[in-house]
Amino acid sequence: MQQNLNYVYPQIFWVDGCAGSTCTPSAPVATCPPPVPERRRRKQSHNRDGICLCFLVVFLLILLALTGVGLGMFQIIQLQKELAELREVMCVWLSIDGEVKKVVRKAAHVTGKADQKTLPLEWVSTLGHAFTSSIQYKERSLVISETGLYFLYSKVFFRGKVCNNQPLDHMVFKRNPAYPASQVLMEDRTMNYCMAGKMWARTSYMGALFNLTKLDSLYVNVSETALVNFEESKTFFGLYKL
Numbered sequence: 001m002q003q004n005l006n007y008v009y010p011q012i013f014w015v016d017g018c019a020g021s022t023c024t025p026s027a028p029v030a031t032c033p034p035p036v037p038e039r040r041r042r043k044q045s046h047n048r049d050g051i052c053l054c055f056l057v058v059f060l061l062i063l064l065a066l067t068g069v070g071l072g073m074f075q076i077i078q079l080q081k082e083l084a085e086l087r088e089v090m091c092v093w094l095s096i097d098g099e100v101k102k103v104v105r106k107a108a109h110v111t112g113k114a115d116q117k118t119l120p121l122e123w124v125s126t127l128g129h130a131f132t133s134s135i136q137y138k139e140r141s142l143v144i145s146e147t148g149l150y151f152l153y154s155k156v157f158f159r160g161k162v163c164n165n166q167p168l169d170h171m172v173f174k175r176n177p178a179y180p181a182s183q184v185l186m187e188d189r190t191m192n193y194c195m196a197g198k199m200w201a202r203t204s205y206m207g208a209l210f211n212l213t214k215l216d217s218l219y220v221n222v223s224e225t226a227l228v229n230f231e232e233s234k235t236f237f238g239l240y241k242l
Contacts, residue, residue: 106150107240108135108142112230120173120219121228121237128232135239141175141217142239149242152185153207154220157234158227160201163194169223170204172237176216185210185218203234209242 110123111130124130125137136143144150156170168190175182186206194200212218220237222228228235 106134108132109238111232112235114230141219144212144216147214150212150239152239154237155205157229158202171221
């Protein structure tokens with residue numbers, strides 16, 4: 001008996017595109033880099049923004065400092081100009097026997113100095129509107145350098161939060177090494193100047209002509225320093241020679 005045998009041959013597929021022992025390698029396929037995560041890109045952007053902000057702040061601070069220095073220099077120059085003009089005003093040109101001479105006028109204007117509790121009153125002699133010209137400011141006093149006729153003035157501004165109507169005394173004294181005691185040149189006393197329970201303010205001003213002697217020292221006393229407002233426009237003391 002003869003058997004019919006059917007043989008099934010396996011199918012062969014060429015995977016690499018070549019057969020046998022010889023095969024041409026295929027060209028490498030270019031691969032794309034993995035995308036950068038969105039979170040990382042945001043972080044880098046925030047870092048750049050922070051650095052830019054720091055540079056901006058530093059630049060503004062430097063600009064502000066330079067502006068302050070410039071304003072300070074401008075104010076110093078202006079004060080120097082004002083001082084030069086003031087010195088020119090204090091000088092008088094006189095013609096004597098055909099010869100022109102420059103004479104410095106003797107004058108002084110001193111202003112209140114804050115935070116003081118003792119007497120006589122202490123003054124500012126070089127800042128703001130204060131100045132001295134051939135008049136010495138020494139030991140809280142204006143010292144006369146030449147005998148002559150002078151106009152002397154003094155202003156004190158009193159103020160308070162509580163009214164007790166205590167007398168407000170304002171006095172200008174003169175002392176000289178040749179005399180044993182001080183002399184009162186001007187005196188002002190104010191009473192009944194306020195109402196109970198209310199804030200108050202009062203100005204005391206005095207001015208007069210005096211024949212002063214060389215080395216006379218002039219100073220100011222008040223009844224209560226705690227009641228004095230020492231702003232330069234409110235409390236001051238000065239003189240000038242006629």
